[in-house]
Amino acid sequence: xxxxxxxxxxxxxxxxxxxxxxxxxxxxxxxxxxxxxxxxxxxxxxxxxxxxxxxxxxxxxxxxxxxxxxxxxxxxxxxxxxxxxxxxxxxxxxxxxxxxxxxxxxxxxxxxx
Numbered sequence: 001x002x003x004x005x006x007x008x009x010x011x012x013x014x015x016x017x018x019x020x021x022x023x024x025x026x027x028x029x030x031x032x033x034x035x036x037x038x039x040x041x042x043x044x045x046x047x048x049x050x051x052x053x054x055x056x057x058x059x060x061x062x063x064x065x066x067x068x069x070x071x072x073x074x075x076x077x078x079x080x081x082x083x084x085x086x087x088x089x090x091x092x093x094x095x096x097x098x099x100x101x102x103x104x105x106x107x108x109x110x111x112x113x
Contacts (some may be wrong), residue, residue, distance in 0.1 A: 007035075011044070012036065016033075026056060063082075063083035
């Protein structure tokens, strides 16, 4: 059992103990148990810290917004292909996350040198 599962299980048992005197809960025990478990899992999911974005995710997000502003009627698939092409032609030795926006600006021919 993982620590997350153990937390959910312990919290579930605590809440179940609180619910045992509730007549409505006891009448529909199956539904009550399912709802209670969902509630506990949701609470744990909300507490979970978000994963940090990779350099690729940040780049693609910026490029997609830029391409949307340039041509809002362009197909999303084509827009994504363009952004992926720019990413793949980007120098591999670039700075890590937190680099400036200038690194990703395009001129007419492609990537700024």
